[in-house]
Amino acid sequence: MPTGNLLYAQSGGVTAVINATAAAVLQAARARKVRVLAARNGILGALREELVDASALTAAEVKGLAHTPGGAFGSCRLKLKSLAEDRAKYERLLEVFRAHDVRWFLYNGGNDSADTALKVSQLAAEYGYPLTCVGVPKTIDNDLAVTDCSPGFGSAAKYTAVSVRECALDVAAMAETSTKVFVYEAMGRHAGWLAAAAGLAGDGRDAAPHLILFPERVFDEADFLARVDAVVKRVGHCVVVASEGIRTADGRFVAEAGGRDSFGHAQLGGVAAHLAARVKDALGHKVHWALPDYLQRSARHLASRTDVEHATAVGRAAVECALAGQNAVMPVIVRDGDAPYRWHVDIAPLSRIANHEKTMPKGFIRADGYGITAAARRYLAPLVAGEAYPPYGRDGLPDYVVPRMRTVRRKLPDWNA
């Protein structure tokens, strides 16, 4: 085996289980006696030469990482462009890799990160620098190609389904004299995966959520309001789950309806707030709405055990295939069966993943456009199965771990982008 260091970095929106992947990477590398450096704030830390000695984390810190949400090493939203356009940045990366003897690069993220890892591998080949680049899947958006699902999605999906089931019981109890319509806003700018997961909260015509709004369908306000009213008349109340990404026929995001408040200040949009106001205005029903925002992707207290297992498996597999010299690849989840759920990890080329986007199958949305199908349930159910509670302290709070960061001494001059 070649000597050298493995560089691990986290990218894009963090999840409840990306640190479980990080912990698996550290444990697998430790078992193989390979030193791991981690970049602070994703690829940005690599560019800035802000590296930490992740191998110096104690065993307790690594164990704690496995059940801690957020991104322990920091993540970033930074998309590198093509090799031609951003050549200086890619070359800087190679320079930093060389300076720190990085021979394996694991980038833990979504589509953009897969693209970055692929391009870095191409430039390294061009320069004859021996580097193995491996993408490690992660995103609550579940929009990564090839893999059956993305680590992070299952836990966000479980949070969504459980939260909707719970607040639906609340609304049902109060509807006679109080809130009749409740709107829950789920993340999902381009694809309605999390909104679809809310469908697991109930099944049957009168079970909540009564209406799901998908970004895959055009939002028709009049039709929506008529359906809300019909559900209220039939059931007594109506629970709506709306994707943040729904758009009207003219392509306008409903979330971007923010105007000015009564002080004259700009207001931020929000799908749930907007829909709630329309229901109140047009139908006169008392409404409430919820916007869980980052809570839905950081709720490690409600993680899916399946998701934690996926996140752990891809971390371990990433180290194995990196050390085996499998370059420009990503470990992916392959589904072998729905019920009982069976799966294994396979290795896919990054070229099949980078800049592709997995959309939700048409067959997952009910014909009327407001609910999920049996096929969607079959796909989603195993991903939210199983519990994986973090340990709690005597103070009643989860024992989340923030490891001490051991900075690696810089060897290069400052980088100015």
Next chain:
Amino acid sequence: MPTGNLLYAQSGGVTAVINATAAAVLQAARARKVRVLAARNGILGALREELVDASALTAAEVKGLAHTPGGAFGSCRLKLKSLAEDRAKYERLLEVFRAHDVRWFLYNGGNDSADTALKVSQLAAEYGYPLTCVGVPKTIDNDLAVTDCSPGFGSAAKYTAVSVRECALDVAAMAETSTKVFVYEAMGRHAGWLAAAAGLAGDGRDAAPHLILFPERVFDEADFLARVDAVVKRVGHCVVVASEGIRTADGRFVAEAGGRDSFGHAQLGGVAAHLAARVKDALGHKVHWALPDYLQRSARHLASRTDVEHATAVGRAAVECALAGQNAVMPVIVRDGDAPYRWHVDIAPLSRIANHEKTMPKGFIRADGYGITAAARRYLAPLVAGEAYPPYGRDGLPDYVVPRMRTVRRKLPDWNA
């Protein structure tokens, strides 16, 4: 022991554990061989003679109730006025009680319900109708007098502290290139109990939540914005927890700043959305915000074990003191020690509770107005201690139970309010 039926009803905003109280009432009454009727939708069901035979619930249904959020029998927001003003309603209640041989009335709610139970007991005495009225405490607002805390609050407090700890880790990971300021909106129109509970998420100058906004303090926008900016400069990001009830110096609720959106439609307010917009406008930081709304009071999946124990104990005690003929009282939680936490149930007269409001002690808010004190931590910590997970199905969702309602045949003519 006199023969007759016990009537149980749920009132006001429901909680993660009010059904645990209901289950305890049913189990205690069953042990004493007393039949329990339940009113649908609180006192409204008693007025309408919409009663169910709660004793007919199966043992499995009662057991399931104990871990199911919402209000199984339906709750209501309906405040009866004085005996003079609403005499017809109170008399109707007695008429329904007589018709169904109700000799014990347990009303499970907050201040208003304590008041209703007290007035019903007074009218019954006036008419010489043998009735024992017992209030059973419940509210996430924690504003009930006499009792050390209100069942329902501990679980909402735990939800708040855990959620803030989790999303703070998310924000910390992303702040370098993305969201720098995050605002979490906590329930609490009059008192900042839940906002205070968020303070348990971290301790120390740089730990999230960095700023808590209490309704007990006047909201000073300029001071707030300056502090947000200072925290961002010092820590790199800032997590804010805001009570929905904060007001500016002129007494105006910040939440009521809703104006018109860009379609010209009325917008609903919201403290977090408003503060986020102000931060973005005035400071230019990227912001996100969360509004958990009903999620925070229905999150049985994250209930506090202490809270579940309180909710169960007051249900059991309510039956015991009703059957012992202790009239116009409420079982309350008495704290015997902070650490280790020790408590017992005592019985207090409703007259000391009805229409009183427990405010947060001044000594619980830090001198600068933006955090909690050690005294607040000592009070709050035991209330969120311990976990009490509901059972989960193989589908990965909590096994919540919606009991079948066995309607009691009506004996009186329709009631027209």
